[in-house]
Structure formats: structure tokens, C-alpha cells
Amino acid sequence: MTDMANQAAPATHASGANFQSDAARRHLARRYARERRFRLLGMSAVLVAVLFLAMLLSTVVFQGIPAFTSYSLSLTVNVPKSEVDPEGTGDPAVLRRGDYELYLKQAMAEALPFKIGRKDRRLRNGLISSGAGLSVRDALIADPSLMDRPNAYSVPLSDFADLYFKGLVTDREMVAVQGTLSPTVDGKDAELLSTSSSDFAAILDEVKDHLAGRANGLRQKARLSQLSEKALEADLADYRRRLADADAETRETLEGRIERADKDLAAVKARIANHLAEADKLDQKAADVSESLELDTTLPSYLIRINDGVVRLNQVSAAGVKGEVLIPLSSDEDAAAVNWTMERLVKPESNRKLSDKEIVWLDHLKSQNLVSYGFNTTFFSAGASREPELAGIWGAIVGSFLTMVVTLLLAFPLGVAAAIYLEEFAPKNRWTQLIEVNINNLAAVPSIVFGLLGLAVFLNVFHLPRSAPIVGGMVLALMTLPTIIIAARAALKAVPPSIREAALGIGASRIQTVFHHVLPLAMPGILTGTIIGMAQALGETAPLLMIGMVAFIVDIPAGPLDPATVLPVQIFMWADFPEIAFQQKTAAAIMILLGFLILMNALAVVLRKRFERRW
Amino acid sequence: MFAGAAEARDRIQIVGSSTVFPFATAVAERFGQKTEFDTPVVESTGSGGGMKLFCAGVGENTPDVTNASRRIKSSEFEKCVANGVTPVEVKVGFDGIVIGNAKAGPEIDVTRQQLFQALARQVLVDGKLVDNPNQKWSDIDPSLPDVKIEVLGPPPTSGTRDAFAELALEGGAKKFPILKELRGLKAGDPRIAEIAKEIGIPEAALSKDGKALKGKKIFGAIAHAVREDGAYIEAGENDNLIVQKLEANPNAFGIFGFSFLDQNADKIQGAQVGGVAPEFDSIADGDYPVSRSLFFYVKKEHVGVIPGIEGYVAEFTKEGTWGDEGYLTDKGLIPLPAADRKKGAEEANGLVPLSL
Numbered sequence: 001m002t003d004m005a006n007q008a009a010p011a012t013h014a015s016g017a018n019f020q021s022d023a024a025r026r027h028l029a030r031r032y033a034r035e036r037r038f039r040l041l042g043m044s045a046v047l048v049a050v051l052f053l054a055m056l057l058s059t060v061v062f063q064g065i066p067a068f069t070s071y072s073l074s075l076t077v078n079v080p081k082s083e084v085d086p087e088g089t090g091d092p093a094v095l096r097r098g099d100y101e102l103y104l105k106q107a108m109a110e111a112l113p114f115k116i117g118r119k120d121r122r123l124r125n126g127l128i129s130s131g132a133g134l135s136v137r138d139a140l141i142a143d144p145s146l147m148d149r150p151n152a153y154s155v156p157l158s159d160f161a162d163l164y165f166k167g168l169v170t171d172r173e174m175v176a177v178q179g180t181l182s183p184t185v186d187g188k189d190a191e192l193l194s195t196s197s198s199d200f201a202a203i204l205d206e207v208k209d210h211l212a213g214r215a216n217g218l219r220q221k222a223r224l225s226q227l228s229e230k231a232l233e234a235d236l237a238d239y240r241r242r243l244a245d246a247d248a249e250t251r252e253t254l255e256g257r258i259e260r261a262d263k264d265l266a267a268v269k270a271r272i273a274n275h276l277a278e279a280d281k282l283d284q285k286a287a288d289v290s291e292s293l294e295l296d297t298t299l300p301s302y303l304i305r306i307n308d309g310v311v312r313l314n315q316v317s318a319a320g321v322k323g324e325v326l327i328p329l330s331s332d333e334d335a336a337a338v339n340w341t342m343e344r345l346v347k348p349e350s351n352r353k354l355s356d357k358e359i360v361w362l363d364h365l366k367s368q369n370l371v372s373y374g375f376n377t378t379f380f381s382a383g384a385s386r387e388p389e390l391a392g393i394w395g396a397i398v399g400s401f402l403t404m405v406v407t408l409l410l411a412f413p414l415g416v417a418a419a420i421y422l423e424e425f426a427p428k429n430r431w432t433q434l435i436e437v438n439i440n441n442l443a444a445v446p447s448i449v450f451g452l453l454g455l456a457v458f459l460n461v462f463h464l465p466r467s468a469p470i471v472g473g474m475v476l477a478l479m480t481l482p483t484i485i486i487a488a489r490a491a492l493k494a495v496p497p498s499i500r501e502a503a504l505g506i507g508a509s510r511i512q513t514v515f516h517h518v519l520p521l522a523m524p525g526i527l528t529g530t531i532i533g534m535a536q537a538l539g540e541t542a543p544l545l546m547i548g549m550v551a552f553i554v555d556i557p558a559g560p561l562d563p564a565t566v567l568p569v570q571i572f573m574w575a576d577f578p579e580i581a582f583q584q585k586t587a588a589a590i591m592i593l594l595g596f597l598i599l600m601n602a603l604a605v606v607l608r609k610r611f612e613r614r615w
Numbered sequence: 616m617f618a619g620a621a622e623a624r625d626r627i628q629i630v631g632s633s634t635v636f637p638f639a640t641a642v643a644e645r646f647g648q649k650t651e652f653d654t655p656v657v658e659s660t661g662s663g664g665g666m667k668l669f670c671a672g673v674g675e676n677t678p679d680v681t682n683a684s685r686r687i688k689s690s691e692f693e694k695c696v697a698n699g700v701t702p703v704e705v706k707v708g709f710d711g712i713v714i715g716n717a718k719a720g721p722e723i724d725v726t727r728q729q730l731f732q733a734l735a736r737q738v739l740v741d742g743k744l745v746d747n748p749n750q751k752w753s754d755i756d757p758s759l760p761d762v763k764i765e766v767l768g769p770p771p772t773s774g775t776r777d778a779f780a781e782l783a784l785e786g787g788a789k790k791f792p793i794l795k796e797l798r799g800l801k802a803g804d805p806r807i808a809e810i811a812k813e814i815g816i817p818e819a820a821l822s823k824d825g826k827a828l829k830g831k832k833i834f835g836a837i838a839h840a841v842r843e844d845g846a847y848i849e850a851g852e853n854d855n856l857i858v859q860k861l862e863a864n865p866n867a868f869g870i871f872g873f874s875f876l877d878q879n880a881d882k883i884q885g886a887q888v889g890g891v892a893p894e895f896d897s898i899a900d901g902d903y904p905v906s907r908s909l910f911f912y913v914k915k916e917h918v919g920v921i922p923g924i925e926g927y928v929a930e931f932t933k934e935g936t937w938g939d940e941g942y943l944t945d946k947g948l949i950p951l952p953a954a955d956r957k958k959g960a961e962e963a964n965g966l967v968p969l970s971l
Contacts, residue, residue, distance in 0.1 A: 093651065122940065130942060134648060217722075227757030256792075268758075351718075351881040386641040386946070463676055466628065467656055552640040554647050554654035563626065563656045576853050577637065578878040578947065583855075 060594075064587030070376040070389065071165045072154045073128055073365060077107040077136055081147040090144035100133035104155070111370060112361050114327060123358055127365075129156040131390040156378065157371075159388040159581035160354045161362055165371065169354050170347035175202070175302070177342050182334040183306055185325060190311045192304060193320035199342070203302060203316050207293045208286045215282040222275040225268055232265045292317030297349040301356045306340040307331050310360045326360045353580075379588065383554045384570065388581030391574070393589050395556045399469055399549075399564030400538060400596075406473020406560055407480060407537055412530055414477075415484030419526075422485075423492040424514050443482035450479045451543030459547060466548035467563035475543045480533035487529020491522040524611035531604040535597050541568045567593045624675045627655035627923055631665030631682030632774050633852060634710055634872060635909050638943050639682050645942070646930045652923035655680075662774045669702070670695035673916045679924055682911045684710065684774035692971050701915040704969040705928065706959055708937060709949040711873035711898040711906040712779050714766075714886040715858075720865035721760040724887040727904060729755050731787025733764050734847050736840035739791050744814045747842045760866075767850040767857045768870035778907040779870055780839045783888070786904060788838040800830030807833070858883055873898060873906075874947025898949045906949070915966055925964070932960035 019028075077100075081088060084098030105125050112124055132155035139153055140146055156162075163169050179196025194200065239258045246254060285291060292315045295302065302313040304321075309329030315322035349356055365371050382392025418439075426432045454475035458464045464471050495518050503513040544550055550569050557564035565573075571593065574586040629639055636659040647654025660668065662683040669681035670691055687695075687702065695702055714725065725733075732755045737744045752759035769776040789795045797810050807830055811821055820836060822828055841847050850857045854871040858879050861869045868886065873893060876885050885893035889904050897903040911931070918924045935941050939950050951959065 096651065097649075126945075131648075221758075224758040231757055347881065353878070353880070386637065386644050459676065465624070466676065467658075548656075548658055550658065552636070552643065552657040552659075554644055575855060576633075578854065578872075578874045580878055 060587045060590050062587075063584055064589075064591045066163075066166050066168065067379060067584040067588035068376055069166075069373060070378065071157050071162050071371055071373050073111075073157050074152050074370045074372060075104065075107045075111060075128070075132075075155050076150050076152050077103050078150045079103050079136065079140060079147050084140075085144065085147065092141045095137060095141050095144070098137065100136045104128065104132055104136065111365060111368070120357065123355065124361060127158055127161050127358060127361060129158050129389045130387055131156060131385070134390075154372070156389045159579060161358070162389055163581055164354055164359065164362055165366070165373070169352055169359075170345050172346065173344050175342040175344050177337050177340065180334050180336050181304070181306060181340045183311075183329060183332045185329055185332050188325055189322065190325050190329070191320060191322050192306070192311065196337075197318060200316055200321055201318070203295070203313070203321070204293065204318060207295060207299065207316060210299055211282045211286040211293070215279040215286075218275045218279040218282070222272045222279070225272045225275070229265065229268050229272065232261055232268060236261050236265065289318065292322070298351075299348055301345040301349050303343045303345065303356065303360065304340060305343070306335050307333065310364075312356050312360070326357055327364060379585070383556050384552055384565070384573070385554065386552075386577075388577075388579050388585055391582070391585055393567070393570065393585075393592060395553060396565055396567045396570035396589070397592075399553075399557055400566040402469035402557060402560045402564060403472040403476060403549075403566055404534060404538060406470055407476045408530075408534060410474060410477035411480045411484055411533070415481050415530070416488050416526060418481075419485045419488030419492060420514060420519070423489050424518070425510070439482050439485050443486060446542075447479055447540055448542040448546070450475050451546035453478065454543065455546040465561055465563070467551050467553065467565075468561050469549075469557060469564045470560040471547045472544050472549050472564075472566065473560065475547060476537040476540060479540070479543060480537050483533035483536070484526075484530050487533070488522070488526045491525025491529065492518060494525060495521045521613060524607050527607050528604045531600050531607070535600040538566075538596060538600070539568050539593065541566075541572055544569060567596070625922055626653040627680065627921060627927055628678040629655050629657040629680040629682065629911075630660045630668050630678045631658075631680075631911070632662040632684040632909070633659040634662075634684040634774055635682035635707065635911060637874065637946050638707065638909070638948050639680075639911065641943060641946050642927070642931045642936060645936075646923070646927050649930070650923065650926055652926060655923070655927060661772060662777075666691045669912065669914065670698055670700055672698040673700055673914070675921075677914070679914050679917045679921050680911055680927070682909070684778060684907060684909055686908070686910060687912060687969070687971075689971055692969070699916065701968045702912040703915050703963065703966050705911050705913065705932065705963040706951060706955070707909045707911060707931070707948070708943070708951050709898055709906050710909055710947075711893050711903055711949065712775060712782065712870060713873055713876045713893045714783075714868055714870055714888065714905075715861065715876055715883045715893075716868045716886065717861045717865040718882060718884050720861075720867075720884075721762070722884060722886070723752070723759060724890060725759065726790075726889050727783050727787035728790040729759065729787070730783045730888075731790075731838070734766060734841055735784060735788070735838070736842045737837060739794070739814065742793070742814060744816060744837070747844070747846070750846075762866040764846040765848065765864070765867040766846065766870065767848045767860055767867055769852060770849045773852055775870070775872060779905065780841070782905045782907065784841075785835070785838040788834065794834055794837065797830045798834040802829045803827045804830065872947070873949065877947050895944075895949060899952075909948075912969070913963075913966070915968060918966060925966075928963050928966075932956075932963050 079098075079100065080103075084100070085091075085094055087094065105121075108125055108128065109121075116124065135155050136153050157165075160169065177194075177196075177199050179194035179199050181195075181199075182193050184191045184193075236258060239254050239261065243251060243254050243258070285293065295314050295316055302321075302323075303326075304311045304313065304323065307329040308327075309325060310327040311323040311329075312326050313321045313323040345356065345359065362371075378390060379392050381394050382390060383395025385391040422432060422436065454471055458471045458474055459466060499517050499521065500513055503517045504510070508516065541550065544566065548563075549565055550572070551563065551565060552573065553563050553565050555562070567589065571586055571589045574582045574589060627643075629643065631639075636657065640657045643655040643657050646652065658665075658678075662685055665678070665681035665683065666687065668678050671677050687704070692702070714730070716723075732738050732747075732749055733752065735747060738747050738749070739745075740748065749755050749764060751761055751763055753761040768779065789798065793810060793814060797807065800807050800810075807821060807827075810816070811818075811833075816833065816837075820828075820833060823832075848867075850860060850869070854875045857869040857871050858875055861867055862882055869883075876883055876893060877895075887893075891897050891903045893903055893905075898906045913924065913928060930936060933941070934956070937943050937948065937950055937956065939953070941950070944950060950956065
């Protein structure tokens with residue numbers, strides 16, 4: 001008995017299947033493993049999706065945030081009444097025609113009172129946006145009494161100045177200094193000698209490394225050219241060999257080839273010699289201790305601030321440095337280490353669109369407390385613009401709104417009515433079946449096709465205006481109609497037949513039954529479907545391409561017949577502009593569009609939650 | 616709803632090239648700011664698409680101005696005239712087409728012939744046309760980098776691609792004497808058949824619809840055929856995207872307009888073509904070989920009907936706009952020489968009709 005009890009009796013199933021054998025246990029283990037793997041795969045799929053979404057959103061948000069704020073400059077401008085409004089009427093039409101650039105240039109010259117040449121004046125005036133005159137003009141239209149006296153106007157800075165203040169143009173770092181610096185200024189040039197040899201040693205090394213790098217690059221080029229040289233020589237030898245036993249015709253072509261190859265070879269040889277000579281010259285320069293080396297624009301820039309002035313270095317030697325005075329020094333007294341600073345702008349001048357001069361001027365304006373930072377109201381009040389600092393999303397928001405209103409007014413009543421008829425009243429015959437199949441197919445038609453339809457019918461037959469929200473709304477209404485019909489029919493189907501029977505039972509007509517009892521119960525489902533369809537329409541660009549809504553439109557549309565563009569189109573267009581600052585605008589616009597979509601979907605969820613009936 | 620279908624338009628409508636788009640929009644915006652007229656609406660439809668809309672006829676539902684990154688074709692001009700449209704041609708300036716790569720990548724100096732050998736579907740090897748065998752740049756010339764040929768460029772629908780094919784690829788193909796000879800032959804010349812036999816052009820490519828083709832047409836078909844084995848990657852119309860892809864892949868090269876090089880000088884370098892770097896001055900002087908002229912065409916019939924067209928043309932042709940220091944240079948336009956600008960402005964503002 002005991003040994004019987006020790007032997008675990010194999011459990012047998014009622015049907016006689018054995019679940020305790022080794023094979024069964026292995027099978028079970030494999031099955032559990034498969035299930036675990038499946039669960040794991042599912043989890044990781046979700047995780048990967050979430051990860052990608054997080055990546056996408058974080059890059060968009062990270063890039064878009066700077067667009068919500070902007071830097072502007074407070075400029076004191078004196079606009080003479082006699083020039084822009086000689087009649088003194090204060091009439092906006094007269095003020096609009098005034099040329100304000102001139103007074104802004106004068107104001108910039110007062111804000112940066114340094115003697116500069118003509119070319120630099122263009123740089124200086126370019127620090128403010130080309131739309132700065134407009135903000136002065138608008139202020140004067142609002143209050144003509146500001147003329148004939150100096151008044152501080154807030155004007156937008158240029159896109160690169162704005163990016164610079166946001167820290168997106170170059171990284172900068174302070175270099176520690178130890179010696180006393182004695183400046184000697186001669187007009188535009190300054191010589192700065194330091195008592196500490198270590199102050200400029202690092203720069204000297206940097207320049208030497210750079211020269212060595214350039215020399216290596218040239219030698220590399222020469223090496224590559226030597227390969228061409230070898231190949232050409234081999235070709236020449238080959239041609240000459242073949243020339244010996246060639247007939248007259250081949251001889252002619254060969255001679256032509258030899259002549260060409262000879263010319264090429266001479267050019268390659270000259271190039272090699274040139275590269276090598278230049279490389280040797282660079283090496284010599286770097287090795288020569290006594291020579292001062294040039295800091296060209298392909299190296300990081302160094303700015304020294306001393307005695308209220310700024311010097312940009314362009315020559316460096318062990319003893320001291322030479323540079324260009326960008327802001328005049330108040331005196332040429334020696335400065336102890338605590339009284340002068342040296343700053344390194346990491347990105348070389350040749351690699352940025354903002355020169356050292358402009359950076360120094362911008363710093364000067366900031367030090368005068370003329371630069372202010374705030375919420376970018378332009379972005380939320382302006383239409384499109386070719387200047388990033390003047391571009392806004394408001395035109396696209398209004399355009400989107402008008403288009404959506406037209407879409408909703410057309411698609412919702414039509415869609416719901418069609419669904420009610422098909423679901424509640426229509427006889428079930430071949431015709432209605434055909435219509436049903438067509439509606440279901442229409443829901444799957446690519447949206448560009450609706451755009452083509454809009455072009456052919458609304459523009460070419462009805463001659464409605466191009467680029468207008470009314471046409472855009474009609475096209476998008478056609479696109480969302482099937483979605484709304486399908487959703488509405490599903491919602492009507494979900495209302496239990498007992499409701500209909502009860503209504504009919506107490507004497508309601510069929511129309512009353514549908515409109516008093518069925519439709520209210522189906523409404524949450526219908527609305528949800530409608531909102532989802534509208535959200536889809538809000539993000540469409542393809543159908544609008546055909547009817548001219550993918551366009552550059554500055555003026556804010558006042559009604560559905562004015563030219564307008566929509567949010568996704570604005571994003572699409574900003575993404576295409578070359579100006580760097582438009583990248584932030586693009587990301588910010590994407591954030592706003594996503595915000596609208598989330599809002600609409602949230603509304604759909606809320607409606608469903610609040611009004612849904614469970615049967 | 617449909618009543619009063621077309622109400623009088625009081626806003627200029629501009630369509631056309633995506634290359635001229637950044638300049639036309641800048642001018643339209645200033646024009647709207649400075650005058651009491653509404654700001655013109657500018658659409659980017661591509662040069663060909665713009666011409667189609669522009670030449671469709673006269674009336675409020677057709678555009679007033681079209682931009683083009685090439686001159687109007689004779690077929691387009693004929694269609695315009697047939698539909699009662701008189702185009703006034705205005706040459707705006709130049710645009711350089713840049714072959715660029717990431718700053719981390721190799722600096723190269725290519726010739727147009729090498730570009731043709733790198734990108735053409737068929738190239739001459741030992742005097743025969745064969746499918747392009749070059750996989751690496753160094754296969755073409757040992758002095759070029761030892762990396763796989765990967766060039767991101769615009770699709771065939773783009774004007775930039777047309778211009779690149781015409782200037783760089785044709786310019787490169789012409790360097791082969793036999794192809795150059797083929798280009799100069801008239802239709803039906805027996806020499807065409809001889810050359811075709813010699814280099815291996817199939818019979819079918821020599822005629823179209825039973826008519827013998829001009830040597831120039833056959834040459835064009837060879838020069839414009841870009842390889843499809845993955846060495847040339849169609850990266851879409853968006854030049855910003857090409858720039859971003861180049862950053863991610865230092866060995867790849869991209870083909871795009873000069874203004875994108877200008878704006879991304881911190882990340883991208885332009886390759887020298889024939890020893891000339893793509894720079895503002897070299898393009899303006901005509902030294903850089905891959906540059907093209909940009910145009911816009913005004914519909915003379917609409918002047919005086921749609922308000923503001925003369926003002927728009929005047930704004931575009933002002934020195935402060937398209938001159939050496941005008942605001943369009945900030946947007947990347949390479950101005951015309953001063954004498955051409957003066958003449959062009961006179962003709963444009965005088966609305967001198969185009970005659971081909």
C-alpha cells in the first residue's frame with residue numbers, strides 16, 4: 001500500500017486523457033510559454049507605439065516652444081507730421097502711404113551711435129524686422145498725436161536677432177583671464193597686450209591646430225589627385241602603345257585622346273603642386289613662433305570687452321592680440337584682470353547668418369535695456385508672411401473655422417437626413433441597396449478625388465471664387481458625408497425596436513416616432529461620428545490643393561468668399577520655406593492643430609459619456 | 616448659394632513655379648503693405664501647372680500672373696495666343712542649383728561630366744552605351760571620395776529637376792564628342808543610324824510615331840534619363856527635408872536651390888562644379904555652371920481690369936526689390952546685371968508683349 005501511495009498515481013481525466021505524463025507536461029509548458037510570449041509581444045508593441053508618439057510629441061513641443069515668445073526692440077522714433085501727414089487729417093489712408101523706413105533708420109543710428117560704413121549700415125538696419133515700419137504706422141493710425149515728438153515704439157527684431165536672443169544661433173562661453181591688459185587703439189584697429197602669457201596661449205594653439213588641419217586636408221586632396229595622375233599616365237602609355245600599330249582612322253581618334261589626356265595631366269600636376277605648396281606654407285606659418293597668426297572666420301570668434309568697448313580678435317601671437325574695434329573704448333588705460341573679459345563664440349562666423357558685428361550690437365542694445373521679451377502676440381493675430389517674425393497663425397485659424405462651419409452646415413443635416421431616410425423609411429429594394437453600396441465605397445475614396453471634383457464642378461461650372469472657404473467647405477462636406485451617414489445609421493440601428501413599437505403603440509405617426517423618440521436616443525452616436533468626421537476634415541490638405549487653398553494668403557479672411565488657407569496647409573507651407581526661424585513656427589502650428597484635434601476628440605468622448613444609454 | 620457665382624475679383628491671382636514662389640510671395644506681401652490694394656494670392660503649382668492655368672484663357676477665373684523657373688515653351692505660348700492671352704515676359708534673376716552635402720562629409724570638386732557619369736541611367740563605357748556601372752564616386756575618377764553614390768534630389772515633376780537635367784546632365788553628356796555630334800544632327804541624317812549602331816542605341820529610340828527624330832531629341836533622352844538603381848533617390852519637393860536627410864547621412868549629396876544652402880550654411884556645404892563654388896557672386900557673374908533664369912508672365916488683357924497689376928509689376932522691378940541690395944537678395948535671389956534690370960524694368964512696366 002505504502003509504495004502504492006508513494007507512486008503518484010497518474011491523474012486520469014474523465015475521458016481518459018492523461019495530463020500527468022511527461023509529454024503532456026512539456027506540451028503544457030510550451031503552451032504557457034507561447035501565451036507569455038504573446039502577452040509580451042503585445043506589451044512591447046504598445047510600448048514601441050507609445051515611445052514613438054512620445055518622441056514625435058517631444059520633438060514638436062521642444063522645437064515649437066520658442067515660437068510662442070518673441071523679442072522686440074524699444075526704439076525712439078520721431079515721425080515728422082509734415083512728411084507723412086501734411087494735411088494733418090490723421091486719415092489712415094494717408095498715413096498708410098507714408099515711408100517710415102527712413103525714420104527707423106535714423107532711430108537705429110541713434111540707438112547704435114557708432115561710426116560705420118555704408119555696408120555695415122545695411123547690417124545695422126537689418127537688425128530690426130522689415131515689418132518694423134508697419135508697427136510704427138499702426139501705432140500712428142491708432143493715435144495720430146504721437147507725430148512730431150520722439151516716442152518709444154516697440155518694433156519686432158529680425159528673425160535671426162530673435163533666434164540669437166533665444167540662444168539658437170551660437171553657444172558662447174567666457175574664457176578665464178589673468179593678466180592686466182593694455183590696449184592701444186588706432187582708429188578701427190586695436191592692439192591688446194597682456195601681462196600674462198597664458199591668456200592667449202589657448203587661442204594660439206587652436207589656430208595652430210586649425211592650420212595643421214587645413215594643411216592635412218590639402219595634402220589629402222593632393223594624394224587623391226595623385227591617383228588621377230597615375231590613372232591618366234597609365235591611359236597615356238596605353239594610347240601610345242596602341243598608336244604604334246593602328247590604322248589611319250584609329251590613329252586619328254587616339255591622337256585626339258592623347259592630346260586631351262596630356263592637357264588633363266598637366267592640369268592635375270599643376271593642382272597637386274599647388275596643393276602641396278600651400279600646405280607647406282601653412283605648416284611654416286604654424287611653426288613660426290614670432291609670426292602672429294590670423295583668426296579667420298572659419299574659427300570660433302573671440303570678443304574682448306574692455307573700457308566700455310568691444311574688440312573682435314583677428315590676429316593672435318604669444319605676446320598679445322590685435323583686433324577690430326566694434327564698439328569704441330572710452331579710454332586706453334590698462335585694465336586689471338577683473339576689469340576685462342574675453343568671450344568665445346563657439347560657432348565660427350562663416351557658419352552663421354549673424355555676424356560678430358551684429359551680435360555685438362545686439363548685446364549693446366540689450367545692455368541699454370531696449371530689448372524686451374514677451375508672449376508672441378503677432379503669432380496669434382497675424383496671417384501668413386514671408387518674414388518669420390511677422391508670420392502668424394490667425395489667418396489659418398479663421399480660414400479653418402470658416403471652412404469647418406460650411407462643412408458642418410452642409411454635411412450634418414444632409415448626412416443625418418439621408419441616414420434617417422435610408423434606415424427608417426426607405427423600402428429595401430435594389431435601388432436602395434445600390435445607394436448603400438455606393439455610400440460605403442465613397443467613404444474609402446482618396447480625398448484628392450473630392451478636390452478634383454470640386455475643381456471641375458464648383459470652380460469650372462459654378463464659377464465660385466478660387467481659394468475660398470466656401471468651396472473648401474463644400475469639398476470637405478462631400479468628403480465627410482459618407483462618414484456621417486454611416487455613423488448615423490449605426491447609431492439609429494442601435495436604438496432598440498421596442499422604443500419604436502411603444503411609440504407606435506400609443507398612437508404616434510412614423511415621423512413622430514422617428515423624430516420624438518428614435519432620433520434623440522441616437523443623437524450621441526450621430527454627434528460622435530460627426531465630430532470624428534470633422535476632425536478628419538480639419539486635417540486635410542490634399543483636396544484643398546486643387547481648389548487653390550494651398551496658397552500664400554496674407555489678409556485675414558472676413559467671410560467665406562474671401563481667399564483663405566487652413567491650418568494644415570499653413571504647416572505644409574511653413575515647412576517648405578528656407579528660413580530657419582520658420583522651423584519653430586511650423587512646430588508651433590503643429591501643436592495648435594494637434595490641440596484642436598484633441599479638443600474635438602475629447603468633446604466626442606464627453607458627449608458619448610454623458611448621453612449614452614445602455615440598454 | 617450659387618447666385619452671383621463669380622463676383623468681380625479685386626485681388627491679383629498669381630500661380631506657378633515653386634522656385635519663384637518665395638520671391639513672388641515676398642513682393643506680394645510688400646505690395647499689400649504699401650498700397651491700398653488687397654494682398655495678391657500666390658499659389659505654388661509648379662511652372663508647368665501654372666502655365667496651364669495661365670494660358671487657359673482670359674477672364675476672372677483665370678490667374679493674372681504666372682511664375683516660371685524656365686522660359687515659356689513655344690507650345691505653351693501658342694496655346695496662350697490661341698486662347699486670346701498676351702503674355703508679358705519679365706526675367707527676374709538667377710537661381711543656382713547646388714550639389715551639397717553635410718559639413719562632416721567630404722569636400723568635392725566635380726565636373727558636369729562626372730555628374731553625368733554618376734547619375735545617368737546609361738553612360739558610355741569604351742564607346743558603348745551601357746547601364747551605369749559606377750557604384751562609388753571613385754569609380755568615376757580616383758580623386759573623388761571612395762563612398763557609395765547617393766544623391767537625394769527632386770522628382771521629375773519639379774522644375775529644379777528639369778533645370779538640373781538640362782544644365783548639369785546635358786552639359787556633362789556634351790563632353791563626350793560622339794554624343795555632342797549626335798546632338799547636332801538633323802532628323803533623317805544617315806549619320807544618326809551610324810552613331811546608334813556604334814554606341815548601341817536601340818532602333819526604337821530613333822523614331823517616334825513612325826517619324827525620325829532629331830539628333831537633339833535622341834541626345835536629350837539619353838542625357839535626361841536618371842538612373843533608377845537606388846543611386847539617385849527622389850526625396851520630394853521639400854528642400855528642407857533634403858537638407859535634414861543630408862545631415863543624417865554625411866556620405867549623401869543633395870540637389871537643391873541656392874537659398875537653402877544660404878540659410879543652412881552652418882550644416883551644409885556646396886560642392887564646387889568645374890572648380891567654381893556655388894556662391895552669390897559666382898552665380899551672378901555666370902561663372903557657376905548650374906544656374907538658371909527665373910521669370911514671371913503677366914496677362915496683358917487683365918491689366919486695368921483687375922486692380923493693382925501695374926503696381927505689382929512696378930514693385931517687383933524696383934531696384935529696392937530685385938536690385939543688388941534689394942530685399943529679394945535676402946531671400947536668396949541672385950540679381951540680374953544692372954543693365955538687364957534697367958531694360959527689363961522698362962519693358963515690364965511698358966507691358967511689351969512677348970514674341971517668340
